[in-house]
Amino acid sequence: xxxxxIVPDSPLKRIVIAGGxxxxxxxxxxxxxxxxxxxxxxxxxYHTFQPLLYQVATGGLEPDSIAYPLRKIFQGYKNFYxxxxxxxxxxxxxxxxxxxAGPISYDYLILACGSTNNFFGMDELAAxxxxxxxxxxxxxxxxxxxxxxxxSLEPGANKEExxxxxxxxxxPTGVETAGALCELRNHVLxxxxxxxxxxxxxxxxxxxxxxxxxxxxxxxxxxxxxxLQTMGVEVMLNNPVKQFDGKKxxxxxxTSIPARTLIWSAGVKGAAIPGIPEAVLMRNGRxxxxxxxxxxxxxSIFVIGDLAFMSEENYPNGHPMVAPVAMQQAENLGANxxxxxxxxxxxxFKYTNKGAMATIGRNKAVAELPFLxxxxxxxxxxxxFIHLMTLVGxxxxxxxxxxWMVNYFSYDRAVRLIIRPFSRKM
Amino acid sequence: xxxxxIVPDSPLKRIVIAGGxxxxxxxxxxxxxxxxxxxxxxxxxYHTFQPLLYQVATGGLEPDSIAYPLRKIFQGYKNFYxxxxxxxxxxxxxxxxxxxAGPISYDYLILACGSTNNFFGMDELAAxxxxxxxxxxxxxxxxxxxxxxxxSLEPGANKEExxxxxxxxxxPTGVETAGALCELRNHVLxxxxxxxxxxxxxxxxxxxxxxxxxxxxxxxxxxxxxxLQTMGVEVMLNNPVKQFDGKKxxxxxxTSIPARTLIWSAGVKGAAIPGIPEAVLMRNGRxxxxxxxxxxxxxSIFVIGDLAFMSEENYPNGHPMVAPVAMQQAENLGANxxxxxxxxxxxxFKYTNKGAMATIGRNKAVAELPFLxxxxxxxxxxxxFIHLMTLVGxxxxxxxxxxWMVNYFSYDRAVRLIIRPFSRKM
Numbered sequence: 001x002x003x004x005x006i007v008p009d010s011p012l013k014r015i016v017i018a019g020g021x022x023x024x025x026x027x028x029x030x031x032x033x034x035x036x037x038x039x040x041x042x043x044x045x046y047h048t049f050q051p052l053l054y055q056v057a058t059g060g061l062e063p064d065s066i067a068y069p070l071r072k073i074f075q076g077y078k079n080f081y082x083x084x085x086x087x088x089x090x091x092x093x094x095x096x097x098x099x100x101a102g103p104i105s106y107d108y109l110i111l112a113c114g115s116t117n118n119f120f121g122m123d124e125l126a127a128x129x130x131x132x133x134x135x136x137x138x139x140x141x142x143x144x145x146x147x148x149x150x151x152s153l154e155p156g157a158n159k160e161e162x163x164x165x166x167x168x169x170x171x172p173t174g175v176e177t178a179g180a181l182c183e184l185r186n187h188v189l190x191x192x193x194x195x196x197x198x199x200x201x202x203x204x205x206x207x208x209x210x211x212x213x214x215x216x217x218x219x220x221x222x223x224x225x226x227x228l229q230t231m232g233v234e235v236m237l238n239n240p241v242k243q244f245d246g247k248k249x250x251x252x253x254x255t256s257i258p259a260r261t262l263i264w265s266a267g268v269k270g271a272a273i274p275g276i277p278e279a280v281l282m283r284n285g286r287x288x289x290x291x292x293x294x295x296x297x298x299x300s301i302f303v304i305g306d307l308a309f310m311s312e313e314n315y316p317n318g319h320p321m322v323a324p325v326a327m328q329q330a331e332n333l334g335a336n337x338x339x340x341x342x343x344x345x346x347x348x349f350k351y352t353n354k355g356a357m358a359t360i361g362r363n364k365a366v367a368e369l370p371f372l373x374x375x376x377x378x379x380x381x382x383x384x385f386i387h388l389m390t391l392v393g394x395x396x397x398x399x400x401x402x403x404w405m406v407n408y409f410s411y412d413r414a415v416r417l418i419i420r421p422f423s424r425k426m
Numbered sequence: 427x428x429x430x431x432i433v434p435d436s437p438l439k440r441i442v443i444a445g446g447x448x449x450x451x452x453x454x455x456x457x458x459x460x461x462x463x464x465x466x467x468x469x470x471x472y473h474t475f476q477p478l479l480y481q482v483a484t485g486g487l488e489p490d491s492i493a494y495p496l497r498k499i500f501q502g503y504k505n506f507y508x509x510x511x512x513x514x515x516x517x518x519x520x521x522x523x524x525x526x527a528g529p530i531s532y533d534y535l536i537l538a539c540g541s542t543n544n545f546f547g548m549d550e551l552a553a554x555x556x557x558x559x560x561x562x563x564x565x566x567x568x569x570x571x572x573x574x575x576x577x578s579l580e581p582g583a584n585k586e587e588x589x590x591x592x593x594x595x596x597x598p599t600g601v602e603t604a605g606a607l608c609e610l611r612n613h614v615l616x617x618x619x620x621x622x623x624x625x626x627x628x629x630x631x632x633x634x635x636x637x638x639x640x641x642x643x644x645x646x647x648x649x650x651x652x653x654l655q656t657m658g659v660e661v662m663l664n665n666p667v668k669q670f671d672g673k674k675x676x677x678x679x680x681t682s683i684p685a686r687t688l689i690w691s692a693g694v695k696g697a698a699i700p701g702i703p704e705a706v707l708m709r710n711g712r713x714x715x716x717x718x719x720x721x722x723x724x725x726s727i728f729v730i731g732d733l734a735f736m737s738e739e740n741y742p743n744g745h746p747m748v749a750p751v752a753m754q755q756a757e758n759l760g761a762n763x764x765x766x767x768x769x770x771x772x773x774x775f776k777y778t779n780k781g782a783m784a785t786i787g788r789n790k791a792v793a794e795l796p797f798l799x800x801x802x803x804x805x806x807x808x809x810x811f812i813h814l815m816t817l818v819g820x821x822x823x824x825x826x827x828x829x830w831m832v833n834y835f836s837y838d839r840a841v842r843l844i845i846r847p848f849s850r851k852m
Contacts, residue, residue: 006581045572046843062488069842071618081621084576084844101580135845146471150510154527155432192497195507395832402828406821416495417472418510419561420846 006102007081010037015337016097016106018087018273020047020070023112023305023326025392030334032077039081039106041099046070048135049391051323052400054173056138057145057263058180059188059413063135065400068392087113090275092301108300108337111273111287112330115306115321118267118284128246128424129264132173141263143422145181148260150418153195163201164259166249168241169266170207171214172358175224177263178205179360182231187411203233204257206249208240208266213366215320216356220366223375227360241266246424268321270307282309286318291348293333299343304329312351319351323390328352359383362408432528433507436463441763442523442530444513444699445538446473446496449731449752451818453536456760458503465507465532467525471496474561475817477749478826480599482564483571483689484606485614485839489561491826494818513539516701518727534726534763537699537713538756541732541747544693544710554672554850555690558599567689569848571607574686576844579621589627590685592675594667595692596633597640598784601650603689604631605786608657613837629659630683632675634666634692639792641746642782646792649801653786667692672850694747696733708735712744717774719759725769730755738777745777749816754778785809788834 007014013036017024020042031038049066056063071082085099096105117133119126130141145165152162167178181203190198205212205228211221212228212235228235236251241262243250249257270285280288280296286309288296293308295301305326309318319325329349336346357367357379365380367373374382384404391397407413433440439462443450446468457464475492482489497508511525522531543559545552556567571591578588593604608629616624631638631654637647638654638661654661662677667688669676675683696711706714706722712735714722719734721727731752735744745751755775762772783793783805791806793799800808810830817823833839 006579044844045576062490063845064488064843067843067845069618072842075617083579135843139845150471153432153509191501192495395829395836398828398832399825402824403821406824410821416498417490417493417561418470419489419493419565 005104006083006085006099007037007039007104010079012037012079013107014039014105015108015110016041016104017110017112018097019112019114020044021050021112021114021305021326022323023330025070025073026327026330027110027112027304027334028074028077028080030330030338033079034338037079037081038077039083039104040070040074041083041085041087041097041104042070043084043086045084047073047392050133051387053132053135053138054177054180056135057132057141057177058184059142059416060180060407061400061403063139065396065403066391067135068396073392087273090273090301092275092277092298095300106300108302110333111301111303111307112305112326113271113273113307115268115285116271117264118269119264120267122243125241125244125262128244129168129262131264132177133268139420140422143418143420144261146416146418147421149189149193149196158258159196161247161258161260163196164204164257165202165261165263166204166206166257166259167263167265168206169264170205170209170212170235170237171265172356173265174205174207174263175212175228175358175360177265178203178228178233179231179364182228182233183361184413186232188413188416192416202257204236204259205233206236206239206241206251208238210238213358216358216366216368217373219373220358220368220375223366224358224360227364231361268306270309272307284309292336292343292346293329293349294343302333304333310349312349315351324354325351357383357386431530432509432511432525433463433465433530436505438463438505439533440465440531441534441536442467442532443536443538444523445540445731446470447476447538447540447731447752448749449538449756451496451499452753452756453538453730453760454500454503454506456756456764459505460764463505463507464503465509465530466496466500467509467511467513467523467530468496469510469512471510473499473818476559477813479558479561479564480603480606482561483558483567483603484610485568485842486606486833487826487829489565491822491829492817493561494822499818513699516699516727518701518703518724521726532726534728536759537727537729537733538731538752539697539699539733541694541711542697543690544695545690546693548669551667551670551688554670555594555688557690558603559694565846566848567687569844569846570687572842572844573847575615575619575622584684587673587684587686589622590630590683591628591687591689592630592632592683592685593689593691594632595690596631596635596638596661596663597691598782599691600631600633600689601638601654601784601786603691604629604654604659605657605790608654608659609787610839612658614839614842618842628683630685631659631661632665632667632677633661633663636664639784642784642792642794643799645799646784646794646801649792650784650786653790657787694732696735698733710735718762718769718772719755719775720769728759730759736775738775741777750780751777783809783812
C-alpha cells in the first residue's frame, strides 16, 4: 500500500534531505542529475548565510544580501524537488517523514537541520532574550534596538534600561555582534540622535568561560579582547548570565545590569526531530552517528552538520558546530552513497580544520590558518574576502561588496529602518 | 498652564509637521536652521519612496533601497526634532496634537499625512485585498505570491485560485504592478518552478473606467494597453471590482475570476486625523484648504499633498494625488510662512504639471512631458533616470542601479524570499 506523497512517484530511489543549510545544499549539489530522486525540505524557501546575520541585525546589510532562494540554487536539476514545509516527525519504522504539507516516504533520509538556541532551561530568559539564528531573529533585533532608541526620548523613559545592550556569549557571533554594536554607537547613532548622550550607554559582552573565542588560540582571544575593550565594549569573563526578566540581566556573581536587550549567543543545541530514537539523542540535542554519519542502529537515516554527534580521534566530544564540518560531511556522505551500495566499502569521515576567524570591527579581525595566525588589517581583509567568496550568488556578492564599501568610507550603516516593529510574545 | 510635551520647550515658535512623505520632508528642509522649532512626526522612522513599492512587491528591490531613515535626512538640523509616533487626534481649540508617545502643542500644525486605501465601503474586499501603500504592504504581497506558488504544489491544491493574480485599478500603480508581475511570470518563475505550467496562469488588470492611465493622454493609454496585452496581461476595462471573498473576484458585469490574490490600486482617500472639523472634510477624506493650504476657518492649521483638497482654476476638483503636488505645496507654504507674518501678503499656490510617466516592463514605458510624448525604450530610460534621481541618498541610488542592471541583464529578480510569511488577519 502506498501513501500519497508531496512529490511525484519515481522508479528511482528517493533521498529526502531535511534542511537547506550549508550541509543540505552541498548534498543536493553532490546528487545533481544522479540516479536518485532528491527531495529537499526546508521551512524557509531560502538558504541563510548565518555568519553574516549579525550584520543584518546591526544595520549593515539587508536580508536579501545573505539569504538566497533555494529554488534558484538548484535550477535545472533533474529529479530534484524542493518543498517548503515544516517537518513534524519521522517514522523510522515505515520510513515516512510527516510534514505540514503532507507525508513523504524515503529510501534514505538525511537530517541536516542544524542547531537551535540552548537556554539551558532558563525559561524566563528564553522568553525575553533575543536570539540570532535566523533572518527573522536578526530583523527583530534590529527593530528592537531602534525602537528602544526612539522610546528613550519619551518623557519619563528609563534611558539606562533602553540604551544598554548586553551580548551573552564570547564566541565568534558574540564578539562580532558586540563589535558591530559598538561601531554603530560610536560612529552612526550620535548623528541620528543628538539628544542622546551615547557616552553614558553601555555595551557589555558577557562570557561564562575564562576567555573570548574559546575555539581559537590564546593569541587570538587576547587580541579580540583588547580590540573590543579599546572600542569601548565592557567584557565580563567567568560570569555566566543567570536570569533576564526583560529589564535587568543578572549574572552568576550577582552583578545586575539594567537592560531591555539581551542578545543570546551563549549556547546552541541540536535541533532534533520527533521520532528519532531516544537512545541516540545526546543531552545537547545532537544525534549520535557513526563515522559514516549513519544514525546508530539505522541503515537508512543519516545526520550531518550541527545536529550530528560523531566521535572522531581529535574530536572525542563531537565536532564544532560550524559550516565547514557540515559541508565536509555532506561531501563524504554523498560520495559514499553514490559510490557503492555496500556500506562496508564506505570511507569514514575525517574533519580537516582549515582555520577559524572572527572580525571585531573596522580593520580589526583575527584569523587562524593551519600554519599562520593573523590579526588586524590583514586578517580583516582575509575575513571579508572569504565571506564574500562563500556567499551564494553573484548579485549577493556584488551587493554586499557595495554595501561594505559604502559603509567603510562613509562610517555609516545604511539600514536603520523599523520595517516591522518587534513586540515580545509575552 | 503648560502641558508636558514630547520635545523640549523653546522660545521659538513651534511648527509640528505630521507625516514624513514627499511633502513633509520638503517642508522640513525648507525650515532648515530658520527661526522655528520644527517637529516632524511619523509612525515610521523612514521616508517611503512610494513610486517603487511595486518593485519591492515583485521582488526587484529590497525595502532598504526605497525607504530612507528620516533622522538621517535631517542630520545636523538645528532646533529640529523627529518623533516616531502615531497621531491620535488634534485639538484645534487648545492647539495640541495627541500622540501615542505623549501630547505636543503647536503654533503651526501642518498635516502632510497623505492618503490611505479607499475600498468604497466594500468590507469583505477590504479584509481580503492586498493594498500597496506601505513597505509592509509590499512585503506582505511578495510573501503571499510566493507562498501561493509553494502551496500550489501540495496534493489537491486549487492551482487556479492560487496562481491567478488580479490587479484592480488601471492607474500608474496598477499598470506597473501588472507589468512587473507578468515579467516575473514570463521570465523568472518558470526556472524556479518547472512543475508549474505558467501558460495556464492568468494575470488580469481590471479597471472601472474606459481606459488605462486616466490622467494621461489617449496616446499613452493606448500604448500601455497594447504593451500589457502583448506581454500577456488580460486587461478588462469598464468593469469595476464588486466583491472579493479571498477566493474569487467578482466584477460588475458578473464575471467571476478564481484568485486568492487581489492587488488593490483602485482607490485612495485622504488620511484625515480625528479632530479636524467635519465642515472641512470632503467625502473622499481630503481636507478643504484655501489657496494658501490653510484649513478653512483656521489660521494655524495647514494641509498639503494628498490630504489637501484645494480648488484651483485648472483643478476645480482638487489636484491629483501625486508627489509633485505635495512638494510644490510644501515649497509654497514654507516660503509663505518664512516670508511674512502677514498672511495677506502670501503667494497663492499654483500647480505646475511637469508631466507624467509609467513603466510597463523591460524597455517599455510611456512618458508625457509638457511638450513631448514618448513611448518605448526612450521613455523607459527617462523613467529610470528620473526615479533614480528622485531617490533619497547616494547609497540607495547606487544599490537600486546595481539591482536594475543585474535584473536587466540576467532576466531575473533577485528577491524571492519569504522572510515573514503573510497570513490574513481574518
